Amino acid sequence: MRPIRRGERAKRASSQERRASASRVSRLAASATRNLEHQTDEGAQELAPLSPEAKARELVFTGGPWPDVDDTMILNMGPQHPSTHGVLRIMMELDAETVLRAKPVIGYLHTGMEKTGEELTYVQGATNVTRMDYAAPLSNELVFSMAVERLLDVEVPPRATWIRMLMVEVNRMASHLLFQATNGMDLGAVSMMIYGWRERELALRFLEAVTGLRMNHNYIRPGGVAADLHDGWESDLLALCDQVERGVSEYAELLVDNPIWRERTVGIGVITTEQALALGATGPILRSTGFAWDLRKAQPYLAYDDVDFDVIYAQRGDTFDRFQIRLYEILESAKIVRQCVEKMPAGDFRVQDRKITPPPRARIDESMEALIHHFKLFTEGFRVPPGETYVAIESPRGEIGCYLVSDGTSKPVRMHIRGPSFSNLQSMDAMVPGCLFADAVAIVSSIDPIMGEVDR
């Protein structure tokens, strides 16, 4: 009798598992279509004009004097509280266990990065901005680089564009997986934290293989990217997509129909489209209100025109919808990544303009001019013509923008980053009033603020 070898059984089991996982993903996609409507039409969204009696004007603006009466209590949550995602402090006015209003108090992580940005050359600038939203550093680098390139009037080669898109989408997966982990932890689903972290680590491992660092990559730079993709990146990516999709189907199984999870999230922290727009909310918060606005579709940049993906949006505007949107956006990112593997063009990974791009490393060893050129570029940087511009892209948290003003030297006069978390925090004004204290934790978690970007 032939002995059963280990490899065989393992192989059969794993192919079965793959089939099961593939069918789970397709079932998941079907349920996603059922639960959420996909939007594929381009750009403009029809919206009734804001009437004078619209909600926007009635929004209570937190602030001003806090009341002196005794029947309510002011409670500070944070700045060192595990569920405030860093150093966010929330002043809450409580009536028994009901939150009447909440005021975010920020600035505990302010390190003057915009001031630092004025001291650094355009070559060094990407290292600075990448530390703002540390869960999605590549989006920061991308928006900064795109602003510099627009002032320089430089066209990036197609391969660099596709590498950028690929990396930003892997980063979006990592960022949303981190959200799944922390959101689960905040609501008491602690095993979810481990699961989310497990898959995020895989995504970060790919980013590390390409850029050399898990976070704060300084990979996307003005003029292109720092290095080409490594050998075997296609198989790494496809394996990553498989694992992440399997992970997402597990999370969905664990949470989407879980009665406890639904009890904690459905109908909690509801925000309407009018309120979200008025309060400057973008990204998943705006999309959770039934307003399918995604800059990747509406005002395409990079090569988002050439890939097929859907904008996920939902109707209720509650904590559950925001969780669900981020969950299914992971699958959409995986879809884009798979298309990047298929369609990746050959060519340069950075623009061959010697004013912007340093000479190749090998040239430095043999050419004095190349050494001088390299030295000048990294000490003085390159000059950018005078002008000002605002570039906006869709980060995992919403619209991230870079307002850049140049005076013709190698350092910007002003480098301002419009952080989506910074504006999204204000939407707490509309979500919190009337909820229970424990729900406030769920709401803060569903806003997904990254304090490095809020405080900059």
Add this chain to the structure above:
Amino acid sequence: MADTPPREENHEPPEDEAPVSPSDEVAAAVLERFPGTVFHESHGQPVLLVDRASWHDVAAFLRDEQRFTQCVDVTAVDHLVDAARALPPGVAGERFEVVANFVSHPRNRRIRTISQVPEGDPSVASLVDLYPGVGFPEREVFDLFGIRFEGHPDLTRILMPDDWVGFPLRKDDAPARVPVTFKGDPTPR
């Protein structure tokens, strides 16, 4: 590099010094309504240089009649040391510029308004009553540039500590060391 031929001057001279007729329909409507406004196209983006007095009115016009649904960002620039700054004709430069970026979701377009704010009276009308979402960004500009937004209900420092002296993003506020003292630490550092 010495053997490269001198680069050809292909900079086109500005055609005329008269105000540019705006290609952007929103800008044209604003110019018709607010004659003091100057239109300027910056790298393909429409920019309106607005008189400080009509800052709030232009935003109200954009919101109510041009369907600009969101004001995504308010920020400022300090041009103290920026001597060679190019302004379109018809605009008198001041030290500060306040910049607001608007998005119209129904029309899928953006526009930027910029207002000159003098050093002697650094104040401009707040847009909070139109777009409550500029509450944080205006506080940030107040905190870091010292520009007051008249009508803002809660104009306090947001990023810096409440007792901070100075406005860090002004060009004459140089980055410097902040002495850090710890309680009970006998050696002053």
